[in-house]
Amino acid sequence: MPEGHTIHRAARLQNKRLRGRPVQSESPQGRFASGASLVDGIELAKISANGKHLFYEFANDVIVHVHLGLFGKFRLRSLPTEDPVSENCRWLVTTANDRLHLAGPTACEVVDGEQVDAIRSRLGPDPLVKRHRRDPVETMASRLHRRTIPIGAAILDQKVIAGLGNVYRAEILYRIGLDPFTPAREVDQSKLHALWTESVRLLRLGERSGRIVTTDPADVGRTRRSNIKAQERLYCYKRQGEPCRRCGSIIRTADIDGRNIWWCPAEQS
DNA sequence: GTGTCATGCGTAT
DNA sequence: TACGCCTGACACG
Numbered sequence A: 001m002p003e004g005h006t007i008h009r010a011a012r013l014q015n016k017r018l019r020g021r022p023v024q025s026e027s028p029q030g031r032f033a034s035g036a037s038l039v040d041g042i043e044l045a046k047i048s049a050n051g052k053h054l055f056y057e058f059a060n061d062v063i064v065h066v067h068l069g070l071f072g073k074f075r076l077r078s079l080p081t082e083d084p085v086s087e088n089c090r091w092l093v094t095t096a097n098d099r100l101h102l103a104g105p106t107a108c109e110v111v112d113g114e115q116v117d118a119i120r121s122r123l124g125p126d127p128l129v130k131r132h133r134r135d136p137v138e139t140m141a142s143r144l145h146r147r148t149i150p151i152g153a154a155i156l157d158q159k160v161i162a163g164l165g166n167v168y169r170a171e172i173l174y175r176i177g178l179d180p181f182t183p184a185r186e187v188d189q190s191k192l193h194a195l196w197t198e199s200v201r202l203l204r205l206g207e208r209s210g211r212i213v214t215t216d217p218a219d220v221g222r223t224r225r226s227n228i229k230a231q232e233r234l235y236c237y238k239r240q241g242e243p244c245r246r247c248g249s250i251i252r253t254a255d256i257d258g259r260n261i262w263w264c265p266a267e268q269s
Numbered sequence B: 001g002t003g004t005c006a007t008g009c010g011t012a013t
Numbered sequence C: 001t002a003c004g005c006c007t008g009a010c011a012c013g
Helices: A004-018 A033-038 A113-121 A136-144 A166-175 A189-209
Strands: A024-026 A043-050 A053-058 A063-067 A073-078 A089-094 A098-103 A107-111 A252-256 A259-263
Touching: A004 A043, A004 A053, A004 A073, A004 A098, A004 A189, A024 A033, A033 A089, A033 A107, A053 A113, A063 A113, A107 A113, A136 A189, A166 A189, A166 A259
Parallel strands: none
Antiparallel strands: A024 A089, A043 A053, A053 A063, A063 A107, A073 A098, A089 A098, A252 A259
16 A cells, blocks of 8 residues: 555654664565675665655665555564565565565665665655655645646646655545646645645554544544544545535546546535 | 456656 | 556456
């Protein structure tokens, strides 16, 4: 489930267990064999997350860049473990106590500092990063300026805001009451501000819980967030034909830029 | 077993 | 706009 919350959560949990320890590094599948060997036996100094990107910094200054793409998955296990190493395991990182198993990533590669800077510089503000050089809302506004693409396409552009994926895009636009087809340049400052604050709130929740929950308990007949059932976690995503949880209008779906979006035609207008 | 789709993104046309 | 990459879950026959 790799949107930004998944990546930041992975960095946090992996730092807790792997950071500061020498690792055994290998590529059972073979496709990352030369990179993996560069850090075999080396201390993992720090893992950092930006948007949907992860950077593994080792004590010998080698940096490994990982991007999960659509299919990538981590499995972090305490040792000993019964969990098998799959034959498509791209990178296997083992310490005395733990084992990190990575399969299916879009990117798993050794990069230098300049490449890290290049990746970071093409990312917009990340709702899960605390400090920003510029006001994040201003940065978003400047990157949407005069663009006629629908806001539903714009917020998947990682240069505009880093870390949102297809679930959060539908859910956040619902929560701020914005029609996904609104041209980006017509979105006013107050909506952009709401977009940012809802992104921060929802991604933080997702980072802590490991799942995407965007519904308010009251909208699904619950009194506490912890009582929300799996079927009740979202307002729009993949709910085409079902009634809106707030107004009962039928949730619609359409294609924006080759990806499906879902929205409530009444709440978002 | 086969086909389809998916929480992503870069490159080519 | 289409395709390629990477994998797994599920529907269907």
